[in-house]
Amino acid sequence: xxxxxxxxxxxxxxxxxxxxxxxxxxxxxxxxxxxxxxxxxxxxxxxxxxxxxxxxxxxxxxxxxxxxxxxxxxxxxxxxxxxxxxxxxxxxxxxxxxxxxxxxxxxxxxxxxxxxxxxxxxxxxxxxxxxxxxxxxxxxxxxxxxxxxxxxxxxxxxxxxxxxxxxxxxxxxxxxxxxxxxxxxxxxxxxxxxxxxxxxxxxxxxxxxxxxxxxxxxxxxxxxxx
Numbered sequence: 001x002x003x004x005x006x007x008x009x010x011x012x013x014x015x016x017x018x019x020x021x022x023x024x025x026x027x028x029x030x031x032x033x034x035x036x037x038x039x040x041x042x043x044x045x046x047x048x049x050x051x052x053x054x055x056x057x058x059x060x061x062x063x064x065x066x067x068x069x070x071x072x073x074x075x076x077x078x079x080x081x082x083x084x085x086x087x088x089x090x091x092x093x094x095x096x097x098x099x100x101x102x103x104x105x106x107x108x109x110x111x112x113x114x115x116x117x118x119x120x121x122x123x124x125x126x127x128x129x130x131x132x133x134x135x136x137x138x139x140x141x142x143x144x145x146x147x148x149x150x151x152x153x154x155x156x157x158x159x160x161x162x163x164x165x166x167x168x169x170x171x172x173x174x175x176x177x178x179x180x181x182x183x184x185x186x187x188x189x190x191x192x193x194x195x196x197x198x199x200x201x202x203x204x205x206x207x208x209x210x211x212x213x214x215x216x217x218x219x220x221x222x223x224x225x226x
Contacts, residue, residue: 001104002104003030003034003035003037003103003105003124004036004100005106005109006038006096006098007039007095008042008091008092008095008110009041009042009053010049010069011045012045016053020062022115023038024060026117026121029121036062037064037065038053038057039065041066041094041095042069043070053066067097067098068094069090085203088200088201089198089200089204092195092200092204093194096108096190099190099191101187102187103190105127105186106184106185106187107184108182108184108185110181112226113181113226114223115182115223116223120135120184120221120223123135123184123221130214130215131186131189131208131214131215132185132189132205132208132214133173133183133185133215133216134180134182134215135217137182138224138225143159143160143162144225148178148179148180148200148201148202149163149179149180149217150176151163151174152177166217167219171219171221173218174217174219176215176217177215178201178206178209179205180201183201193211194207195207
C-alpha cells in the first residue's frame with residue numbers, strides 16, 4: 001500500500017526534527033507493507049524551512065515532494081477570519097494536488113500537531129471504515145478543533161463528551177459533516193475534491209459530502225495541539 005502524508009509548513013524549521021521523528025516512527029510501525037512519501041506544502045517562509053525538510057527527508061530515506069503554498073497573507077493566529085480561511089483553502093488545495101494516481105491513501109496532518117505514531121497507525125488500520133477518517137484533536141482536556149468538527153450544523157464542544165453522539169467506550173466511528181487538522185482519506189477522494197468556497201477544511205468536507213463520500217470521527221484515537 002502507498003501512503004502520501006501531506007503537511008503545510010511556514011517558518012517551521014524548528015518543528016522539522018520532531019515532525020520527521022514522528023514520521024519515521026510511524027513508518028517503522030507500519031512496516032514494509034506500507035510505502036510512505038511526503039508532500040510538503042511550503043510557502044511564504046523567511047527561514048530555512050524548505051532546505052531543512054529536504055535535508056532531513058533525505059537523511060531519513062523519505063521521498064519528499066514540495067508544492068508551492070505561498071499566498072502572501074499575514075501570519076494568522078487561530079481565528080475564523082475570512083482572510084485566514086481563504087489562505088488555508090489555497091494551501092489545502094495546493095497540497096492535495098501532490099497526491100498521485102498510485103497513492104492508495106492520503107494522510108493530512110498539520111505539522112505542529114503532537115501525535116503518537118501508534119495513534120495514526122491505528123487510524124490507518126481502520127481506513128476502510130469511511131472515505132475520510134479523523135481522530136479527535138485535543139488541547140489538554142478540551143477538544144481543540146471546534147471550528148472544523150460539525151454534525152447537523154452543530155459544532156463540537158470544547159468540553160467532554162464533545163458531542164452527544166460520540167461513543168467513547170466502544171470507539172465506534174461517528175459519521176459527521178466536517179472535520180479538520182488531521183484526516184486520513186482514500187487517494188481517490190484527495191485527487192477529486194477541492195475547496196470551492198474559501199471555507200478551508202469545512203468547505204473541503206462540504207464538497208466531499210456533496211460528492212457522496214462518508215466522513216467519520218474515531219473517538220478513541222487522539223492527537224494533540226501543541
